[in-house]
Amino acid sequence: MYYFDPHIHMVSRTTDDYEMLAKMGCVGLSEPAFWAGFDRGSAESFRDYFRQLTEVEPKRAAQYGIQHYTWLCINAKEAENVSLSREVIAIIPDFLDCHNVLGIGEIGLNKNTKNEAIIFTEHLELAVRYNQQILIHTPHLEDKYQGTRMILDMLCDDSRIDRGRVLVDHVEEHTVRHVLDEGFWAGMTLYPTTKCTPQRACDIIEMYGSERLMANSAGDWGPSKPTAIPDLILEMRRRGHPESLIRKIVYENPLEFFRQSQGFTFKSPDADDASTINDRTASEPK
């Protein structure tokens, strides 16, 4: 079965991972800008990062027939530095017309502070001004419930936001209902110890249905599994769910959401040729 990983950080992964993803059925992915594991020192570091996301990663992915898309922002953790954040937000428009950019993300909250909230709303302003889709990070562990409710407050406060063009990510049992009830899309992240396991994600699908719901690996530099979506596929099959439902969660729903972005030019592998594989980049030197 083909699948699309809507949230994965391939800058942190090896080229071998691209190959493994392709072998397991991944035909497309979207990579939000995120925290690199350390706080960057200047806006120019982010400019280089955005070049990596818009120039380098699409070529690495194309070697294995994977179509690569991305989202731009300064993440919630570094948003605690308001002045740096404003410098980064100012350079984002330079990249919004790049061929693989889907919107603004992953913005959100981390420790639910005032500064994070200020920068979150300034990202929303940017998205509205440039008619961009939005991908949202919700906090970890004990901060998730409070932070998700705060994020929903800020989104629902702004009548200019088209809720059908916003994906609120990392939902779990205690937050998914709030996100879906307000009309947003919801993403479940499959992690080994935090967030959702494939089994719990399957439970959530059974309890809340398949509308506006998708799953991702959020594979990054920490404990994570880039091939977590095939684990969910297997779990759903073992419970006896129909292939049509599985396909909706791991392929059709991401495509439906992303097609609202001007930058989404995804070509289905069901098309009648093999032109999705970019042979030209395969021979480029490292």
Add this chain to the structure above:
Amino acid sequence: MPLPMTSNQVLDREFLEIRAKILDLAASFDRLDRADGSVVGDPRQSLVQEALSVLSSTQKDRAEQIQLLFSHHYEDDWQEKFNLPSAAKLRTRST
């Protein structure tokens, strides 16, 4: 043979894993409740319930309740406490 780690070291290293396992157990119990049929009377179920009495409430949303137990509270006046105007007020101010 004594454990070559202190209890604090064990807890530091395994807290998230223990937490994750508790969540998995809660969802497993919810899954049992939602499935057709019954396991009442199954000795395995009784053993599990006895061993894990802390998780043996009859609520059907155990996982959500456990998540909330591990969560900070949400207060709907947080914007006032932060002295942050809402987005709607900000736009009104700028027009």
